[in-house]
Amino acid sequence: MLNRPIHASNLVFRMFATYKNRLGLEKSPYLLQHANNPIDWYPWGEEAFKKAKESNKPIFLSVGYSTCHWCHVMEKESFENENTAKILNENFIAIKVDREERPDVDKLYMAFVVAASGHGGWPMSVFLTPELHPITGGTYFPPDDNRGMLGFPTILNMIQTEWKKEGDNLRKRGEQIIKLLQPETASGDVNKSEEVFQSIYSHKQSSFDSRLGGFGGAPKFPKASDLDFLIAFSSADSCGDKSKESTTMLQKTLESMADGGIHDHIGTGFHRYSVDGEWHVPHFEKMLYDQSQLLATYSDFHRLTGKKNEDIKFVINDIFEYMQKISHKEGGFYSAEDADSLPKNDSKEKMEGAFCVWEKEEIKKLLGERKIGSADLFDVVADYFDVEDNGNVPRSSDPHGELKNKNVLRKLLTDDECAANHYLTVEELKKGIEEAKQILWEARTKRPSPHLDSKMVTAWQALAISGLVKAYQATEDVKYVERAEKCAAFVRKYLEENGELKRSVYLGGEGNIEQGHQNMKAFSDDYAFMIQGLLDLYTVLGKNEYLEKAIELQKTCDQKFWSGNGYFISEQADEGVSVRMIEDQDGAEPTATSIASNNLLRLHDILENDEYREKANKCFRGASERLNKFPIALPKMAVALHRWQNGSTTFVLVGQFESELLVEARRRLNEKLIENLSVVHIRSENEIGASGPSHNAMSQGPQPAVYMCKGFACGLPIRSIDALDKLFNKL
Template identity: 45%
Template sequence: MNFYSFGRWISRVSQHPVTRSFQRTMATAGEGSGSDSTGKLNRLASEKSPYLLQHASNPVDWYPWSEEAFSVAKRENKLIFLSVGYSTCHWCHVMERESFENPDIAKIMNANFINVKVDREERPDVDKVYMTFVTASSGRGGWPMSVFLTPDLVPVAGGTYFPPEDRFGRSGFGTVLKSLSQKWKEDEGKFKESGKKIMEVLDRTSRLSLSAQSDLPGEEAIARCYAQLSRSYEPQYGGFGESPKFPQPANFNFLFTYYALNPDQDDAKKSLEMALFTLKKMDQGGIHDHVAQGFARYSTDERWHVPHFEKMLYDQAQLTCSYLDAYVITGQSRFAEVVKDILTYVTRDLSHPCGGFYSAEDADSLPTHDAKEKREGAFCVWTYEEINQLLAVPVKEGHDTTLANVFCHHFSVAEGGNVNPYQDPHDELKNQNVLIEHSSIEETGEEFGLSEEECKAALTKSCQILYDIRQKRPKPHLDDKMLTSWNGMMLGAMARAGVILGEKSYIERAIQAADFVKTYLFKDGLLLRSAYSMEDGQVSVGSCLEGFVDDYAWMIRAFLNLYEATLDTSWLELAEELQDKENELFWDTQEAGYFMTKAGDSSILLRIKEDQDGAEPSANSVSVGNLLRLSPLLDRADYREKAEAIFQLFAERLNKIPIALPEMTTALLIHKKHPVQIILAGKKGTDATQKMLQAVHGHLIPSRVILLADENHESLLYNRHSSLRHYHPKKPDETVAHVCQNFRCSLPVSNPEQLEETLNNPCFVVE
């Protein structure tokens, strides 16, 4: 039985009377969607996670995920109620306000269940096991995730968001709690029997096995990925699928790579068009914060207009890379401006003084300082009257047009608001405007008799005025948890931006973040999962929770990017050290591929391998790309063999539904090409070397390998590549570049212009 038939299996196998009863009860509940409470603090008050701390004053007797909770459940023979979410989750806030702060519901929970709260970002291993169950048994998942477990941690019922009371024919949370508690007391044996069968099937269906076929996935998988993306592409506004629309940067990565490796093919040109058009529409849309920079999580409509206003670090990091790729391919300055916009937001609002990056900003906030209830988007939206009052000054002396006239026209600000009521089911955005560009700056200027420069200056001034006003509003909650994996994403993106845009400050910021990781999140050769900001500006690592496979995968990619941006081989040495540790801790020696978790934690019932590239590409997809980059850099054939084993493990999925793994399919594209070796003979850090390096990064060459021949024969690269001893600059202050592919090399060049000409020669980038 495969994983996708598990839902059908549930309906056939779970036919015990008690199972049918609680399934009917759970099926009538809602699906996935703080506020402050008073009173006694519960056990979560001693935790570090911002999400757990949000629930520390709930009347629910919460436990963190711990042996203490499991022991109490066994001793008292009670079901465990497991609630999983994260601190910027809108519907988590709703369920907290409606149920977990409700004394009557809390009383039922405390009397009948052992209640456990988990931050999904802190414990992705716990989240993955039970989300696999919830998704397989109900066909849908989301947060908050609500799961009922036996004292042995076996799931027996689950869902997402539950309303507090019965409504519209749907059972409320109180009803579900009472029903399950009663049935557990009446016949716990049938619960356990059903749970055992569920776990057997989950264990079987969550396993991936090596394909019997000997051939690796090839051109068919790549062509199918393009075809599936093309079919799902929405040509009017860009993006893949209808509303809600998510950025999906892994799709852009595939499309740009496909184009870069096949620039003359018609479908590759179409790939480029789809990616560029979507990125332009996202830039213009409300998903892009035109006043305070950065991008929201997703758009609730097809036009990228009304966002879910939450901002996540991982989106900022991945979109930085997407817009960098767009800039490298097209040379259009607007894409570079968007990159700078994102990084302005991250360095200003998501940065710890010691160098780490915070996780997220909430969608919800108080509309005014004396308001009692938070609203989604309150921090970001504007009424027509506000705009006209705040921007009621002339664009320039002697001109009747005001800043408000220009701003309202350019950003589609309307009297009565510009939000479709269908995108605002709770009337939180009534009479409000979400800024969206409907014309270019040049077109807006023409509308008011302004030059493009004058119009741009007017809009910039207006945005600054509104930004200053926004800073006086109640701010949304900041999740200042610093995750290793997301920090790896962001510092890797910073490093790329620095070398591509020639912005030294970005590289310095990336190095600061890398030093933060080495100082706080790298202990005894192991990565830790997370660090936490303290009130005094210091950093805590909490209980020193060890890192998961995604922490290693993203930090390896980050250190590779830092090496390529600086040519400092110490980052390459760290990347190799972490790759070997990842292989040791997470590699499946029986079937290949990487587990999410290392062995040994008895509270994790399944060791699962992620098999889908979602909002974050899976660790296996990121890792296979890392292995393919490291193998030629370090002359490690074993890394390439592991990459091929991963392709083999995921062969069936890559051949049938590669759209589920676009990041891995991108790696497959690169695997099919001979590496392009770019050898820079010169001194690290000199002006000549940096200019050559920037020329290299000015081309999207997915299979490139950058080697520095600096005559330091003791360095890592010289130890792995004896041929580097043959490359020397002609003059002490000169850097000479050699471009080689498939045992052929170009003539050496000694200036960036010549290197540009060489790299534009397709014979060195497509074979």
Template identity: 45%
Template sequence: MATGDSTSGNKLGLEKSPYLLQHASNPVHWYPWGEEAFAAARKQNKLIFLSVGYSTCHWCHVMERESFENSEIAKIMNANFINVKVDREERPDVDKVYMTFVTASSGRGGWPMSVFLTPELVPVAGGTYFPPEDRFGRIGFPTLLTTLANKWQENEEKFKESGSKILEVLDRTSRLSAPRGSDLPADEAFARCLTQLSRSYEPEYGGFSESPKFPQPANLTFLFTYNALFPQLDDAKHGLKMSLHTLDKMDQGGIHDHVAQGFARYSTDKQWHVPHFEKMLYDQAQLVHAYLDAFLATGRPRYAEVVRDILTYVMRDLSHPSGGFYSAEDADSLPEPNSEHKREGAFCVWSHEEVTQLLSGPVTPGHKSTLAEVFCHHYSVADGGNVNPYQDPHDELKNQNVLIEHGTVEETGREFGLSLEQCEAALERARVILFEARRQRPRPHLDDKMVTAWNGMMLGAMARAGAVLGEVKYTQRALEAANFIKTNMYQDGKLLRAAYSGPENQVSLGSCIAGFVDDYAWMVRGFLNMYETTLDCEWLVLAEQLQDKQDELFWDKKGAGYFMTQSGDDSILLRIKEDQDGAEPSGNSVSVGNLVRLAPLLARPDFTEKAESIFRLFYERLCKIPIALPEMNAALLLYHQPPTQIILAGKKDSDSLRQMIQAVHRETLPCRVLMLVTDSQDCGAFIRERHPSLAKYRPKGEEDTLAYVCRDFSCQLPVNTPDLLKERLKIPMSQ
């Protein structure tokens, strides 16, 4: 092992990624991913140490503090390795290749991801977080560094041979091929998915695991879709019950920020109580859809309130002035402005003493109880804190409280002799006081990177919320995001991966990383949702153009399905097709759902053929372990159902048309095909070109909108009011 120090220096200072910039002052001589690092590894014949994470990752911060800021550990790294930092959100392709290796070799994955590569980029060893010293039976990072450096010097050929064999196995196992002559998966896949979700369901607090607990919105998408299509079936009713119970418990839990809105990434415990406090844009977007589905399935106002809660947070804290959406907020922050070290959850938690002081007044004039007593009772605030020490391994939450509701507002009101209205008003007043107090605290780090895929996800959720809730401010915000993407992220017919917030809120494109398949898939879906909300064909045209470009760049022309990456990057050793719906649904799952929706809308049978090819490619997975692909299963459900065509004939942007659009969106119609017939040349001509039969449908008058509902190639007589349209849409398909 070498003991001298390299002179390359830390090269992250000119990067745009917030995660890379967080490490720009480390004593480690970091390189960004690229040829400069690879050439140095080849020239110096050193292993590459690849560290992958993201800027709001709690354990990434821990490993940085313990190891990457440690000058003695940095000396070992600099002398013996070429050290490379990657933001997984910026380069999901790099992350996916090496996470596949780490998961296969160690049985678990996560971030930070720590991988050792040969100069040819072949992985030879890896894991996730490593402590700064050997402890609890876990190898310390310095020990690992020393061991690998010595082994490389002693027998690098054996290392390379081992790595090449590993890569061959990964390449072979990552390939997918459809069974020859296989039928399309159908009822077997749906039944097994329901069974597997039921088995993994935790009935006391909801969710589909014991602990830690993740929201897993893709599971809810499948269950809500199944219930919408087959509400009379007992297993569909059970699926709806699981979904609603999960969403209720999340709403009440500490994973939900009761003071400043939005949801944390996940909870460390079974009760949804103690989260890792980072908030991710992609979680907010998916949960908007989940709570909208719950609202449509039940009509309960609370679910709509949660949607507004999430969107309030996103519009206030995750929005760039130009219209884009930021990626995330960190879990860690300074407890006090003059503190030296950040603590997890410091921005969000409360001591009993602080709450009592801030809420010292009476709950209502002349009432014997204080506002603090009512608030502490309702949100389980305890003297000495309410966090289980087992959920706080670093004692960062000692004597602190994470707000959680264990009872209803009605029950709290009865406890203190308050009416429901009085109790709701008191709790709202208390939350406002605490929100203002929290604004005085040091804020957590904001990852102001704007990822195209997540912006597509969020603008699609925002647009749908505007349509379902009938609130123009959400539609307008979605429009701003869509125009942001068009202006900044869409160049020469292709998407870029990310933009960054520059000085004075200017938009910076950084290194102009080309978009990945999920960027295209989510933007297609976002633009499709924009079209369904506004019936402005500009967004439908863009959705089709992006879908065609995605097919050109990512479709496997020798097989089927979409690769995650474009061809041509020699540094990406494996071209992988994602086959699992995790924290984010896979690119193939989102894409096949888009194809199923676009095919009848655009009269594109080739889109149907592509969708069928994807379903066949994933036949085995859909039939044997469908719980791995719930989003794709939801798309498969839609594929097997005949679409309901809803043709609106009216003046674009008229009040009557907007009312009709909202009437459509307030019904649970997953298989709808929504089209506008108008005298305008742009949208009207575009739709009539694809569907010549629509030429016979004409607007009745300047301010009237007629609605035709068509099923099984048969259209019913038109209706001219939202109420009549709602009645028509409620008629079962078989009638």
């Protein structure tokens, strides 16, 4: 589904009969963006490595992604510059990597850049020996020397000179650096989960912005892993009164995000982050993984708070509508939309946010003389969305002046306040605002579209599946779970082969699905997130095919990535990646090990196989130092640790799926957010859910029946709606 020609910018490179460099033969939208640079770029692979060794030239490795703003800046300033290209081509082997295709390459060299400079980011610029060992590196480099920073040409000349003089020493030093980047294999005891929980909660509490929501100051990121931790904390039996404080922090943050400019009120969905502390002026990039995780977060919060806030339900649908806009017709979701776009069709230069922002007169002209009751629709909209004559973006949030006289729409008033200002009912207000939003959206579709990264990454399809399942649980609207199943079918058709997952596929010129030129093997996050998504589908639908596929993928994941105390990012090192890294921080996305540890515990709940539980324990022991000293780095693993130490709440539903008792049980399970929930569906003793001894015994008992097992003990079978009501009322 595409509501506008959103993918057109991906196809521009395909119109050229020839390319200036090898990247023109790639599928990655990011690599294709650089296909016409005068630089003799190579993709990551043996051809480049061999050339570097034969020519004895150092490697310049540039890593980024297609919707990265500063990647675009460095391309325009440096990679399109003929003089800079001449220096690079004569003295270096230039390699370009899409970090979303190769997270293993990105993680290895980002670890070096952070260790060397104290910070990281994209574009990542690293100089390597021909053996792929680090020399030096950084992020964005300006095109010339200014404001105390060395320009990119100066750095190139310095590295080239040093390589000629000190090449052997640089090789030796790089070899030592690579050894230092090897992940630690320590394993130890982990603190009680209550201590870990309290440490993370105290950190979030101390940084909470009670006035504006969120944590810390500018910039503010909607970090789903942290928000999900607070949801788990709020629902934990052991957290007492602090759970209410946690819920308050969540509500303020989620409502402020939904009201702020980080939320695209006209185009739907959420931007990457806000550059200020008010959730007002965003970095306008939109990522699928943000939408998917925030869909899950808002949905879980809706269940946590008893589904009492209709505005939260509205946000859930809003995110879903955006995801539909970046959806392939067969069910996959594209990766991201760029922050930058052309202000007008005849413009020469892209500007950040051009697709999303408004001048006051433009809105006034579009809305014309329309009325809401006795009020002018324009006056109401200007009040509702904080529209100002000279724009509402402060200069401090717009250092390059790209948003001068522009308005980033946001809500500063409640619906009641705005309605009262214009002598309207809230219902009249909402109707008028929806009419205005549709008019503004239609106008926006006539603007030049931002670039769409049409790559479809397995891990992010999986996050979408989980988010959609949770949206179904929160709203009972079947459109969400139907969409989740459609995405799962897409993965099965295009991103799985011979029982193994692939990393990504791409949108072809005719709207078809294309495979990459390289063998895009999946990474551990692809497996962990997909197993989670399949278990989520099994939880609400009870289809054995999802459980069986999750078990199969878990086996493959263990074979490919298990380190003994966690999950490596990649398979056995190849193509020059000499160090297999383990992701150790739940960042914009959670780590594979964090999600896998919870998956293992869920599989144990369903199958009663202690091997899963023991493997999860090894994950916690492998991360013991972080969980004990810096647990804020691993909030999702902390939730899994709490599950391991305190046990799950497992409902076993035995009997025909459509029996009145089991239908009601599933409805009640969706209605309430239950701490560490697992659900087992058993229609007969031959099903895989009945393979464990306790569940097998239940399968041979009376039917239909509902069993609740909590804290490693199971209750008597429940066989009536009245008894079911009493049970859920106690939860």
